[in-house]
Amino acid sequence: MNTAHKILLVVNPISGNTKKENIIEQVQNEAKAIKKQLEIYTTKGKNDKDNLIKLLEKNHFEKLIIAGGDGTIKLGVSAVMEIHKNIPIGIIPAGSANGMAVELNLPLDIQKAIRHALKNTPKPVDIVQINGEASIHISDIGINAALIKNYDQSNIRGKLGYALQSIPTLINFKEPFHYKINANGKVFSGDAIMVAFANAQKYGNGAVINPQGKLNDGKFEILIFKSLQIPKILETVFNEVPIDEEFIEIIKTNKAVINTENPVPLQIDGEYGRETNFVEISIAHKQVQIIY
Numbered sequence: 273m274n275t276a277h278k279i280l281l282v283v284n285p286i287s288g289n290t291k292k293e294n295i296i297e298q299v300q301n302e303a304k305a306i307k308k309q310l311e312i313y314t315t316k317g318k319n320d321k322d323n324l325i326k327l328l329e330k331n332h333f334e335k336l337i338i339a340g341g342d343g344t345i346k347l348g349v350s351a352v353m354e355i356h357k358n359i360p361i362g363i364i365p366a367g368s369a370n371g372m373a374v375e376l377n378l379p380l381d382i383q384k385a386i387r388h389a390l391k392n393t394p395k396p397v398d399i400v401q402i403n404g405e406a407s408i409h410i411s412d413i414g415i416n417a418a419l420i421k422n423y424d425q426s427n428i429r430g431k432l433g434y435a436l437q438s439i440p441t442l443i444n445f446k447e448p449f450h451y452k453i454n455a456n457g458k459v460f461s462g463d464a465i466m467v468a469f470a471n472a473q474k475y476g477n478g479a480v481i482n483p484q485g486k487l488n489d490g491k492f493e494i495l496i497f498k499s500l501q502i503p504k505i506l507e508t509v510f511n512e513v514p515i516d517e518e519f520i521e522i523i524k525t526n527k528a529v530i531n532t533e534n535p536v537p538l539q540i541d542g543e544y545g546r547e548t549n550f551v552e553i554s555i556a557h558k559q560v561q562i563i564y
């Protein structure tokens with residue numbers, strides 16, 4: 273089969289707690305209108321990366337369109353990076369927070385986002401590699417990762433689930449933790465309640481956590497939120513309050529190794545990983561083509 277004009281739509285059926293039939297139908301209609309063949313992969317929540325890699329290796333898709341949240345975008349990015357085919361990735365924001373779509377100023381209206389993804393040209397974006405895993409947006413160790421862990425374990429998706437998990441997590445979180453960061457030939461150490469690794473500037477709610485973030489400068493930022501600043505951190509993460517740089521330390525670099533005294537929760541792009549006391553980070557400069 274000639275697949276030269278074929279597009280792969282990856283749909284996450286559970287992201288953002290919304291049904292995706294309408295999105296699929298709209299993409300089918302828009303693709304038909306511009307005479308593109310469409311193949312659809314619906315994520316299963318298991319073995320998706322392997323399935324996607326097989327599909328991408330077997331076919332010659334000219335574009336990958338992701339309908340889901342940051343976790344689904346990360347899935348598509350990881351698969352494309354692994355096969356070393358520079359397939360452009362378009363985004364239909366159909367997640368809960370849609371951090372990456374907000375970061376890229378993509379239309380949040382589904383119809384507009386579909387047209388944007390189908391018609392526009394891609395730009396190269398850096399990918400942060402955290403312990404060998406791709407991070408497209410914002411990842412962190414500490415209190416926010418603990419919140420996400422408890423949110424993942426609850427059965428309530430969406431913003432409400434996240435909010436409901438906040439209070440018990442904050443009460444139970446053993447803070448602060450001791451960190452040692454090797455970056456730019458220096459050692460930084462101290463106590464923190466959260467250390468974030470960000471390529472992007474803002475969380476999905478629009479809160480700017482990393483004003484220096486640039487998606488294609490070959491660098492990422494390490495943001496150290498010191499202890500005793502819990503109200504400041506929550507204000508930053510939950511509200512659209514610009515960060516107060518006096519309360520956090522920012523290290524701009526292209527690689528770093530972080531050790532913590534005790535294991536702490538790690539989250540990558542809103543997906544809980546596991547507890548760890550070692551994080552190795554590097555940047556894959558302009559490795560992925562995103563349509564924005």
Ligand SMILES: Nc1ncnc2c1ncn2[C@@H]1O[C@H](COP(=O)(O)OP(=O)(O)OP(=O)(O)O)[C@@H](O)[C@H]1O
Pocket residue numbers: 284285286287288289315316317318340341342343344345366367368369370371429430476541542543
């Ligand atoms: N069919 C499925 N059943 C259950 N879980 C799934 C399925 N498909 C994907 N998942 C899970 O969905 C998660 C990714 O969701 P995603 O991050 O895209 O949406 P979200 O969390 O609602 O939005 P956001 O990240 O923008 O807040 C992954 O943990 C993945 O394992």
